[in-house]
Structure formats: C-alpha cells, structure tokens
Amino acid sequence: MKKVLTIAGSDCSGGAGIQADLKTMTAHKVYGMSVITALTAQNTTGVYGILEAGTEFVANQMDCVFTDIVPDAVKIGMVSSAPIIETIAKKLTEYQAKNIVLDPVMVSTSGSKLLSDDAMDALITKLIPLADIITPNLPEAECLCGFSIHTKEEMVRAAEAIAKFCKAAILIKGGHLSDTADDLLYTAGKTHWFSSSRVDNPNTHGTGCTLSSAIACNLAMGYPAETSVEHAKNYITGALQAGLDLGKGSGPLDHCFDL
Numbered sequence: 001m002k003k004v005l006t007i008a009g010s011d012c013s014g015g016a017g018i019q020a021d022l023k024t025m026t027a028h029k030v031y032g033m034s035v036i037t038a039l040t041a042q043n044t045t046g047v048y049g050i051l052e053a054g055t056e057f058v059a060n061q062m063d064c065v066f067t068d069i070v071p072d073a074v075k076i077g078m079v080s081s082a083p084i085i086e087t088i089a090k091k092l093t094e095y096q097a098k099n100i101v102l103d104p105v106m107v108s109t110s111g112s113k114l115l116s117d118d119a120m121d122a123l124i125t126k127l128i129p130l131a132d133i134i135t136p137n138l139p140e141a142e143c144l145c146g147f148s149i150h151t152k153e154e155m156v157r158a159a160e161a162i163a164k165f166c167k168a169a170i171l172i173k174g175g176h177l178s179d180t181a182d183d184l185l186y187t188a189g190k191t192h193w194f195s196s197s198r199v200d201n202p203n204t205h206g207t208g209c210t211l212s213s214a215i216a217c218n219l220a221m222g223y224p225a226e227t228s229v230e231h232a233k234n235y236i237t238g239a240l241q242a243g244l245d246l247g248k249g250s251g252p253l254d255h256c257f258d259l
C-alpha cells in the first residue's frame with residue numbers, strides 16, 4: 001500500500017485541513033498519516049480559534065513518521081508561522097522527502113488568516129524550493145505574483161511571474177473564477193488547462209485541501225504530475241457533484257462519493 005503524509009492544520013468540522021486530507025487518502029486507497037501544525041476551531045460558517053503546535057512537537061511528529069513509515073508523497077497545507085515552516089523544511093530536507101505538493105494556504109474562504117504576515121518570506125524561501133507542485137488559488141497566486149488576476153490570460157502571466165522564483169510545477173486553481181472552474185498547470189514554460197464547468201454547489205469548504213491531497217495520492221501511486229492533476233481534478237469534480245449539503249454555511253464535500 002502507498003503511504004501519504006499530510007502536514008497541515010486540523011479542522012474540527014471535518015471539511016478542510018487534516019480531516020479532508022485523510023478522507024481523500026482513504027478514498028484513494030492509500031495509507032494516510034498526519035503531522036498537525038495547528039488546531040483550528042472552525043465550521044462551515046468560519047474560523048473561531050487557532051492554537052499553534054510548538055516547533056519541537058512538529059519536529060517530534062515528523063521524526064516519528066519518517067523514521068518508521070516512510071511516505072511516498074507529502075502534502076503540505078496550513079503551516080501557520082515562520083518557525084513552523086523552518087522546522088518542516090529542515091525535517092523534509094533531513095529525510096529527503098519526495099513528491100511534495102505544497103498548497104500555500106494563506107486565508108480561508110471565510111476570510112480568516114491561516115498564515116501569519118511574517119511567514120510569507122519563509123514560505124517562499126524555505127518551502128517552495130522543496131516542492132514538486134505548488135497549488136495556489138487565485139488570491140494566493142495574487143500574493144505570490146504581486147498583481148490581481150481576473151482572467152485566464154492573467155493566470156498565465158501570474159504563473160510566468162511565479163516561475164521566476166519557483167522551480168516547481170505551478171497549478172493555479174480557478175475555483176474563484178466567475179463562470180468556469182479552469183485550473184492552469186504551468187511546467188517548464190508549458191501551459192496545460194484542466195477545465196470543467198462550474199458545479200452548481202455552494203458547499204466548497206475544503207476544495208483546495210482535497211485537490212492537493214488527491215494530487216499527492218496520485219504522485220504516490222507513480223503517476224506523472226500532469227496525470228496526477230487530471231485524476232485529482234476528476235475526483236474533486238465528482239466530490240462536488242455528489243451534492244452533500246451539511247451545516248449552516250459553505251459545507252464540506254462528499255469525499256467518499258465513489259466508495
């Protein structure tokens with residue numbers, strides 16, 4: 001069985017973060033493991049509290065995983081602060097982790113900050129260089145490239161700008177576009193679109209977490225980056241189309257729609 005590790009924050013309501021990642025891994029029939037960077041108190045209506053893990057405890061969790069059940073791929077989500085980022089980067093380098101998918105989580109869709117202001121520099125200089133694929137949504141891509149993005153042409157320009165300091169493949173997610181849900185994969189100067197019409201479902205809590213985990217699962221199974229993104233896009237579309245409707249706000253996906 002392939003093994004996949006998520007390094008991310010916990011979402012007690014089960015729709016995003018560690019919980020979404022582990023459900024996605026189970027749905028892909030891989031063995032899921034977790035290193036928790038922070039506990040969040042959140043639900044479908046918003047984020048109401050964040051309790052960061054200490055850096056020593058993050059390092060302790062990483063040692064426990066990598067010295068025992070070595071992951072075939074790693075997904076990184078909410079990393080919270082510069083010291084946690086530095087700890088994760090040090091351990092990933094020490095253990096020569098492979099197939100790293102970095103979802104540069106900055107702000108939840110409900111508007112809460114999940115990355116401290118002073119952590120952006122550490123994210124760019126310490127974590128991005130270790131990643132094989134990064135998966136920013138439109139607001140995150142805007143932070144990385146420094147200009148606003150409204151169209152598919154601007155998504156391409158943003159990928160070109162980010163590629164100047166990022167060697168990894170860049171997947172700019174189009175979930176925040178108004179009429180389509182087209183994602184752009186930019187690798188070594190080549191563009192590849194993964195297009196779908198928008199699923200008419202307001203319950204999109206955790207779509208980014210789920211997509212990046214699904215990509216990590218596919219990389220662990222040995223698929224190349226482009227095929228991994230294609231499979232993950234099909235999975236997220238299916239999980240949205242299943243039409244689960246839970247909670248009072250933007251609810252979670254049906255991660256196990258295909259089981």
Ligand SMILES: Nc1ncnc2c1ncn2[C@@H]1O[C@H](COP(=O)(O)OP(=O)(O)O)[C@@H](O)[C@H]1O
Pocket residue numbers: 109136137138173174175176181182183196197198199200201204206207208209211233236237240
């Ligand atoms: N309404 C929708 N219909 C179809 N696909 C969607 C929809 N909303 C998001 N997606 C897809 O979900 C994935 C996550 O995208 P996005 O929502 O932009 O990320 P994030 O959760 O990080 O903001 C992308 O593949 C995107 O195209």
Ligand SMILES: Cc1ncc(COP(=O)(O)OP(=O)(O)O)c(N)n1
Pocket residue numbers: 008009010011016017018040077078105107108109110114204205206207208209210
């Ligand atoms: C613990 C935790 N991590 C990440 C997120 C953000 O999830 P994401 O899938 O990027 O998008 P939204 O759920 O905010 O639409 C989170 N909320 N919590």
